[in-house]
Amino acid sequence: MSVVENIEPDHAELLRFISAGSVDDGKSTLIGRLLHDSKSIFEDQLNAVTKTSNKRGMEKIDLSLFTDGLQAEREQGITIDVAYRYFNTPKRKFIIADxxxxxxxxxxxxxxxxxANLAIVLIDARKGVLTQSRRHAYLASLVGIPHLVVAINKMDLVGYSQEIFKQICAEFSVFLQGLGFRSIEYIPMSALLGDMVVERGDNLDWYSGKPLLDYLESINIEHDINTLDFRFPVQWVCRPQTEEMRDFRGYTGRIESGTIHVGDTVTVLPSGLTSRIKEILLYNDSFETAFAPQSITLTIEDHLDISRGDMLINGGELPxxxxxxxxxxxxxxxxxxDPDRKYIIKHTTRIVKGLITRIDYRVDINTMHQESVNILTMNDIARIGMKVQQPLVIDAYAQxxxxxxxxxxxxxxxxxVAAGMICIQES
Amino acid sequence: MFLNQNKMNQRSYFTHLDALESEAIHIMREVAAECANPVLLFSGGKDSVVLLRLAEKAFRPSHFPFPLMHIDTGHNFPEVIEFRDYRAKQLGERLIVRSMEDSIQRGRVILRSKNQSRNPFQAVTLLDAISEFGFDACIGGARRDEEKARAKERIFSFRDEFGQWDPKNQRPELWSLYNARTHPGENIRVFPISNWTELDIWQYIGREQLEIPSIYYAHERDVIVRNSSLLPVSYLVQPEAGESVQNMMVRFRTVGDMSCTCPVASQARDVEEIIVETALTRITERGATRMDDRTSEASMELRKREGYF
Incomplete structure (x- = not known):
């Protein structure tokens, strides 16, 4: 192994996660702690934060300042939706949606x-499971995040009590049962003092699980993508139209799910025509096999009329x-x-006009109750019916x-204006 | 054809570089398919060198479905300009160059002093070029790890008819369903390598064996130590009273305006050695190398709002 691989291997996996919680739960402190203790904070950033902490009369550095925002936000006291942060360990590269x-x-x-592959929901150990804890977990499950970490924070303020930790786990697990997460992990911690974030610390000896970073580094995410059903939405047709490649037609795109081999039969949807895979290409390479989420170029044996928005599939569960x-x-x-308005729907690489035909109900995300409404405003979650101008090739979001x-x-x-997740009832 | 059966078939899993590459290729193809008149901003710097390899992967054996464009400040390192022309020619793609010198001649840019940093004024020349050619999308090599304003910017970043970025009024961006729609006069800046870090860039340059301008590697250079930075001596930067010129082994981490881009002390003569240094370095890329980003806490944010990349 070369020295480079020892330091930062270029074969680490990528894990994307989101942290949900409010300032009061210590979310910024937790992210700051992860970045700081995993040595992902640079000296100039550390100096800037130390200076600000001192200016504000704090003894120690305020870790939450690492995720401090833009001038526009400070001036107006607002926070702009999502900030992305990055850190690497020798095992994985992480992208945090903050x-x-x-x-x-x-x-x-x-x-x-x-x-995201994973969501961290923060709970303040003093307050236990709150409405917002349930809300965050519900939203994570709605968007289909497979893995959940329940970070029970501020354990230092409850004397690192195992009893309290157990109570919170017991209460929350009843609620989480029906939400369909593939894995759920409860981790007690103190982001402020660093217990069980990157280091184990000395205060939570009764906890036998892994500290948060260990867990993030080792959780199996291989099966997060559907590996069975091949779905290849055509993005762009590559036609060089040069002398020597007059007849070359490459169908470019990213495999959304499944695997494909040279020689496999593929069906083009919505037309239903079939052919066989001739080559799987990417620049100067050709492959026997490709899998999600690779971006590749496919050529096929027959000359068919295929364009952007079509989808190639190969047996298995049909869309x-x-x-x-x-x-x-x-x-x-x-x-x-506005029910009188037509909207444009973008689904895979297909863009068509669409219409919301009904609103079945809106979900009160604090109580999970369904309520009947005839209008949707910002932040509403609702079950709706859609009708579109041209047929779409769809799967259930859950699949x-x-x-x-x-x-x-x-x-x-x-x-x-809106984001949708398709529901298909099994008939 | 020119193909070699690849090792990728035996690869046991998908690495983070594979994931980032696939994401970036997907983004470029979305631009090609959805935008009427896109352009790729190519400066000769390492990030845009990576963009070109990603474009080759996205579009070959076809030509790129867009030209390349460079906004030349006139303060670029000669090695970088030479490399820019060499690489564009090697690829057989069209390169458009619009220079700030022209904007200055036409009175569109007014400098306070002849040798001041030209970075803040690049936006003027860029916006003029966008309207000259009617570009509706500019693909750029900015990364979110560079700076906190960038950390909050979308991959498809909408700019109004004044070229301005409004951080509070960004289009929601979910999954990989990008919204590339614009009205006439508006444009989209697209950043396919948003999610890459400096280290990812170097690892990719190493993996793909990409050529880069020579000044990224350690070389001997005359420098002045000023405000704890190394400033490269050139016709733009001369020692002031009390300063002395030293000859040191240095390399550049970024290659911008010669008057404000600082090299770092380094012995790294190849990509592998740069990767080691990058992995161990404790100062951010812009913090170490860009005097103009240190002027105020929000300098990048302000420049972006004025139409900067």
Whole structure:
């Protein structure tokens, strides 16, 4: 092994996670602690934060300042939705979607959670399970995050009591049972003092699990992507049209799920035509096999009419081809839903006009109760019916994140106004 | 064809570089498919060198579905300009150069002194070029780990008809469903390597064996020590009273305006040695190398709001 691989291997896996919680739960302190103790803070950043901490009369550095915001935010006392932060350990590269807890939490959390493998929900050990803890866990499950870490923070303020930790776990686990997470881990910690974040510390000897960073480094995320059903939305058709490559047609795109081999039969949807894979290419390389989420170029044996927005599939569970479907929708825009308006829907690489035909109910995300409404405003989560102009090739979001999600765009303002997750009832 | 059967088939899992590469290729293809008239900003710097390899992966054996463009401040390192032209020619792609010198001649940019940093004024030349060619999307090599304003910027970053970025009014960006729609006069800045860190860039340059301008590697150079930074001596930077010129082994971590881009002391003569230094370094890339980002806590944010990359 070369010295480079010893220090920072280039073969580490990527894990994306979101941290949910408010300032009061110590979320900024936790992220600051992770960055600081994993040696991801640079000297100039540390100096700036130390200076500010001293200016504010604090004895120790205020770790939460590492995630301090923009001038626009400080001036106006607002927090801009999602900030992305990065750190590496020898085992993994991490991307944190850091979303503010108070304002517009639904919109922000859904946005940050949409690409995450894992969510950390923070609970203040003194306060136990609150409405917002349930809300954060519900939103994480709604967006299909497979793994949940319940970080029971501020253990130093309850005397590192195992009893209190157990009580909180017991109470929360009843609620979490029905939410469909693939894994749930409860970790007691003190982000302020550093116990059980990166280091174990000396105060939580009764806890036999891993500290947070160890856990993040070792959790198995291989099965987060659907590996069975091949889905390949065509992004762009590569036609060099040069002398020597007059007939070359490459279908470029990213495999949303599943695996493909040279020689496999593929069906083009929605047309239903079939052919066989001739080559799997990327620049100067050719492969026998490719898998999600690789971006590749495919050529096929036959000359078919295939363009952007078509989807190649290969046996397995079939997607649905339909102009009507149901979905859970999160309204993101300050401008309320207008039933008279047509919206543009972007689903995989297909863009068509769409219409919300019904609102079945809105979810009160504090109580999980369903309420009947006829309008949707920012941060609302609702079950709706959609009708679109051209057929879409869809899967249920629960089965396939990539082919089960869509966004709505306002045709006039061009703003992204809503995010949807397709529901398919098994018939 | 020019293909070699690859080792990727035996790869046991998908590494973080594979994930970042796939994401960036996907982003570039979305731009090609959805934007009418995109352009890729190529400066010759390491991040845009990576962008070009990603574009090759996204679009070959076709030509790129967009030209390359460089906004030349006139203060660039000659090695970088030479490399820029060499690389564009090697790729056989069209390179547009618009220079700040022209903006100054036409009175669009007014400098306070001849040798001052030109970084703040790049936006003027860029916005003029965008309207000259009618570009609706500019692909750039900015990364979120560079700076805190960048950390909050979208991958598809909408700019109004004045080229301005409004941090409070960004389009929500979920999954990888990017919204590239614009009205005439507006444009989108697209950052395919948003999620890459400096270390990822170097690891990728190493993995792909990419050529980069020579000044990224350690070399002997005359420098002045000023405010604990090393300033490269050139016609723009001369020692002031009491300062002395030293000859040191240095390399550049970024290659911007010669008047404010500082090299770091280094012995790293190849990519592997740079990766070691990058992994061990304790100062951020911009903190170490950009005098203009230190002027105030919010300098990047302000520049972006004025239309900067």
């Amino acid at each position: 979303t503010p807890g108070h304002e517009q939490y639904t919109r922000n959390m859904v946005t940050g959670a949409s690409t 649905r081809i339909t102009r009507e479907f149901d979905a859970m929708l999160c309204w993101l825009s300050e401008q309320a839903f 396939n994140r990539g082919t089960g999600c869509f966004i709505l765009i306002d045709e006039v303002s061009n703003n992204t």
